[in-house]
Amino acid sequence: MVSLKYGLHFTFLEAFLNQLWVGSFGTSIRSKIETKDIQSIRFCFKDPIREWIDPYEFANELGLYRIKEESPVFEAENRYYVVTAVARSKSISIIAQDRNNKTVDVKSHVTPLIDASANVSTETFQDLGITFKGQEKLVFGVELYELVYNINTKRFRMKWSEEPVMIRGEEKLQQVIKPSFIGEKEDIFITVD
Numbered sequence: 001m002v003s004l005k006y007g008l009h010f011t012f013l014e015a016f017l018n019q020l021w022v023g024s025f026g027t028s029i030r031s032k033i034e035t036k037d038i039q040s041i042r043f044c045f046k047d048p049i050r051e052w053i054d055p056y057e058f059a060n061e062l063g064l065y066r067i068k069e070e071s072p073v074f075e076a077e078n079r080y081y082v083v084t085a086v087a088r089s090k091s092i093s094i095i096a097q098d099r100n101n102k103t104v105d106v107k108s109h110v111t112p113l114i115d116a117s118a119n120v121s122t123e124t125f126q127d128l129g130i131t132f133k134g135q136e137k138l139v140f141g142v143e144l145y146e147l148v149y150n151i152n153t154k155r156f157r158m159k160w161s162e163e164p165v166m167i168r169g170e171e172k173l174q175q176v177i178k179p180s181f182i183g184e185k186e187d188i189f190i191t192v193d
Contacts, residue, residue: 010033
């Protein structure tokens with residue numbers, strides 16, 4: 001289970017659906033279900049793929065280069081990251097629960113908003129949930145490594161981390177967020193409270 005600040009699960013869903021469906025479909029869905037006393041949403045990405053490069057090979061190549069300190073985009077005190085993998089899926093399934101941990105009927109709330117002529121299909125997911133499926137595989141997760149600059153050698157080194165870190169946002173996390181992947185080999189479930 002992944003615990004995030006309240007509302008972030010709606011923001012994620014809205015952004016994903018707005019990319020899956022041209023326009024502001026995700027915004028419409030968010031406004032429809034955000035008012036339903038939803039405490040948590042579980043997302044499922046069916047048939048996900050992982051596109052990646054080998055981080056060890058990248059680190060070895062990185063060690064061969066020096067940074068141009070005179071570059072206008074370089075500041076030694078900045079934090080730099082590299083993406084070594086992305087997780088993609090054509091679909092997102094959602095199941096929502098209220099404050100009493102009862103499943104909320106998301107399907108009936110969003111079905112009237114669905115335009116049958118769009119390039120996105122929908123289907124029932126676990127009775128009260130719904131799956132949205134588009135034509136393109138969209139990114140829903142990334143694997144990042146921090147690049148730490150050594151002022152003496154003028155080189156970057158990759159920082160290996162066992163724990164996820166927050167890289168954007170004004171607030172620090174109250175606790176370490178641990179991603180969880182549950183389910184069959186072809187499905188990835190992420191629960192967001």
